[in-house]
Amino acid sequence: MKLLRRPFRYRYDNVVIYLIGINILVFLAQQVFRDRHVTFYLALNPVAILNGWVWQFVTYMFTHGGISHILFNMLALFIFGRHVERQMGSKEFLLFYFSTGILAGVFSFVVYLVTGSYGIFLMGASGAVFAVQLAYAVFFPDSIIYIWGILPLRAPVMVLVFTVLELIFSITGLQSGVAHLTHLAGFAFAWLYFLIRFGANPWNSLVGRR
Structure with missing residues (x-):
């Protein structure tokens, strides 16, 4: 347990900007090289994973299905990720980002296998971005977020609202084509990352301050 909780030496390298840059470059490659099937090789597909294309557990996080998809993900990563990275430090943030994103992909892969959804291509940084939003709410529980620029919500309330919406969409099938379970997995x-890595229960931060 001590090894799991050993902290990194703090440094801040603004890696969020690099992550956004990589996402944009991959998205541009998807648009330019459509005939070379960039999405086919990088997005997460259950059959491809079973055939040994395990890199897709990482690369799916950098592919996106359209301009609005990447725009909202990168905007959220920019808004929340910079603060979380500054709080955690860049090395810890990268470990957090990739751990949650990869595990969300693994969870989705298992769900697809169980449900027989072999033709799905999972794309997007949403699993990791949702994880970043939770971290932001834990670190800054009194922060006010303006949804659509007009609706003020405290960060923990925002996370609660998003969680409820994702559950509703998952159960009802509304907004089909969106990986709601991947978001919830994030x-x-x-x-779990906060519990295991930091020995802290996020609930205490989310509800402990008014």
Whole structure:
């Protein structure tokens, strides 16, 4: 347990900007090289994973299905990720980001296998971005977020609202084509990360301050 909780030496390298840059470059490659099937090789597909393309557990996080998809993900990563990275330090943030994103992909892969959804291509940084949003709410529980620029919500309330919406969408099938379970997995693995890595229960921060 001590090894799991050994802290990194703090440094801040603004890696969020680099992550955003890589996402943009991959998205541009998807648009330019459509005939070379960039998405086919990088997005997460259950059959491809079973055939040994395990890199897709990482690369799916850098592919996106359209301009609005990448725009909202990168905007959220920019808004919340910079603060979380500054709080954690860049090395810890990268470990957090990739751990939650990869595990969200693994969880989705298992769900696809169980449900027989072999033709799905999972794309997007949303699993990791949702994890970052949870971390932001834990570190800054009194922060006010303006949804759509007009609706003020405390960061923990924002996370609660997003969680409820994702559950509703998952159960009802509304907004089909969106990986709601991957989003929820991002929240769940972020929660576990705080418990295991920091020995802290996120609930205490989310509800302990008014």
